[in-house]
Amino acid sequence: MLQLTPWPEHFSASIRVPGDKSITHRGILMSALANGVMELTDWLDAADTRASLGLVQAIGVEVLEDRPGLLRLKRSGELREPLGPIDCGNSGTTMRLGAGLLNGVAGLSVLIGDESLSRRPMARVADPLRELGGVIFTRSSGTAPLAIVGGRLRGGHVRLAIASAQVKSACLLAGLTAEEPVSVRELLATRDHTERMIHAMGGQITVRGLEATVQPGRLEAIAFSVPGDPSSAAFWAAMAALRPGRRVVIEKVLLSPARTGFFRVLANAGATVELVEEGTVPESWGHIVVTGNTLKAVQIDAQDVPAMVDEVPLVALLATQAQGMSEIRGAEELRVKESDRIRVTTHILETFGAAVQERPDGWRIEGATPLTGGMVEAAQDHRMAMLAAVASTVTTGPVSLSGEESVAISYPEFFRQFLAVKGA
Numbered sequence: 001m002l003q004l005t006p007w008p009e010h011f012s013a014s015i016r017v018p019g020d021k022s023i024t025h026r027g028i029l030m031s032a033l034a035n036g037v038m039e040l041t042d043w044l045d046a047a048d049t050r051a052s053l054g055l056v057q058a059i060g061v062e063v064l065e066d067r068p069g070l071l072r073l074k075r076s077g078e079l080r081e082p083l084g085p086i087d088c089g090n091s092g093t094t095m096r097l098g099a100g101l102l103n104g105v106a107g108l109s110v111l112i113g114d115e116s117l118s119r120r121p122m123a124r125v126a127d128p129l130r131e132l133g134g135v136i137f138t139r140s141s142g143t144a145p146l147a148i149v150g151g152r153l154r155g156g157h158v159r160l161a162i163a164s165a166q167v168k169s170a171c172l173l174a175g176l177t178a179e180e181p182v183s184v185r186e187l188l189a190t191r192d193h194t195e196r197m198i199h200a201m202g203g204q205i206t207v208r209g210l211e212a213t214v215q216p217g218r219l220e221a222i223a224f225s226v227p228g229d230p231s232s233a234a235f236w237a238a239m240a241a242l243r244p245g246r247r248v249v250i251e252k253v254l255l256s257p258a259r260t261g262f263f264r265v266l267a268n269a270g271a272t273v274e275l276v277e278e279g280t281v282p283e284s285w286g287h288i289v290v291t292g293n294t295l296k297a298v299q300i301d302a303q304d305v306p307a308m309v310d311e312v313p314l315v316a317l318l319a320t321q322a323q324g325m326s327e328i329r330g331a332e333e334l335r336v337k338e339s340d341r342i343r344v345t346t347h348i349l350e351t352f353g354a355a356v357q358e359r360p361d362g363w364r365i366e367g368a369t370p371l372t373g374g375m376v377e378a379a380q381d382h383r384m385a386m387l388a389a390v391a392s393t394v395t396t397g398p399v400s401l402s403g404e405e406s407v408a409i410s411y412p413e414f415f416r417q418f419l420a421v422k423g424a
């Protein structure tokens with residue numbers, strides 16, 4: 001249990017956040033489909049990406065170097081059938097992208113996960129892979145464990161019924177080892193790191209609007225530096241935006257438009273937000289400066305969600321400090337993340353005294369309301385733990401937070417940095 005005491009009204013900080021989780025996962029997983037040595041500098045070393053590392057090691061990828069700041073991986077020979085079940089831990093990305101990748105491994109692969117991951121929907125990935133000819137089983141509830149009989153995928157065309165970069169990516173990775181090309185049509189544009197990385201690694205991929213088509217073929221390994229994760233940067237940006245007179249600079253962050261929706265919402269709410277591009281490899285990256293001003297209410301709907309899906313709970317927190325009625329709709333996907341993030345966010349914000357009306361797909365939130373503090377639980381969800389910590393920077397009283405160790409999933413150094421910035 002962590003005791004978080006109230007913060008000063010104003011502060012100014014410069015922060016470096018860990019490497020992007022989505023890009024690190026893809027770099028690790030795609031090393032299994034490549035010739036040569038894959039080299040990731042500034043990779044995210046956290047529990048979720050370690051699950052992906054375990055997965056590729058189980059099928060024959062060799063770790064040449066694994067140290068802070070540098071990961072070097074090489075596929076040795078043909079991919080081999082894993083000896084036992086592969087534990088994806090808490091990581092949906094490992095399980096779903098892994099389900100696609102393992103179609104290219106002859107034999108049986110079984111994917112298991114922790115209690116939270118074992119509750120999350122996997123039929124969404126098993127169904128389209130089956131449509132492409134894959135042989136894949138889930139429990140009758142459509143959840144993990146997953147069993148994949150590899151080497152059978154034909155290829156073809158699938159149309160996805162939900163907006164999910166993980167499901168799209170699973171189909172594209174499966175397509176690289178299929179007999180025929182795979183085309184995936186998505187519902188709304190989601191993060192396109194997989195498409196970009198296939199292209200950068202010499203794969204044949206075309207993207208037209210919402211449809212991506214990949215040709216089967218081996219990739220070539222690449223070396224690149226992973227920019228900071230905008231979903232981790234969002235916690236610092238929110239802390240600054242919550243009060244006039246606060247300012248943060250976040251260095252070397254991924255600025256891909258498919259990931260920066262939250263920063264656009266901050267600007268619409270009245271914060272001063274600058275995204276300054278400094279490079280374009282492996283994708284646009286640069287620094288972000290956020291200065292707090294008086295906030296006004298925001299309106300979010302389904303179209304806005306994919307570019308900020310993991311940041312939506314922070315929008316709810318901001319709405320409690322914004323003048324007027326904010327409405328967040330079309331975010332029902334949050335209910336099937338590591339926790340039911342709509343319910344847990346409501347619980348945290350209500351405990352602190354906010355005026356929150358929960359809906360099936362989001363919230364109506366009336367602001368601005370003073371937040372008191374109190375005792376909250378992160379529901380073993382890293383993003384809920386960090387949400388509560390960000391909220392504690394504007395509460396009048398202390399916050400007791402349990403489940404704070406969950407930050408090891410995506411941002412192990414979060415609380416160390418948080419206390420350092422506060423000067424505690």
Ligand SMILES: O=C(O)C1=C[C@@H](OP(=O)(O)O)[C@@H](O)[C@H](O)C1
Pocket residue numbers: 021022023025093163164165166167169191309310333
């Ligand atoms: O593709 C990815 O790397 C991710 C996609 C999103 O999930 P969905 O595909 O379920 O929307 C996101 O919530 C997750 O943290 C990472």
Ligand SMILES: C=C(OP(=O)(O)O)C(=O)O
Pocket residue numbers: 048090091092093094310337338383410
């Ligand atoms: C939803 C998340 O990750 P995953 O789906 O990979 O567990 C997240 O990091 O917020």
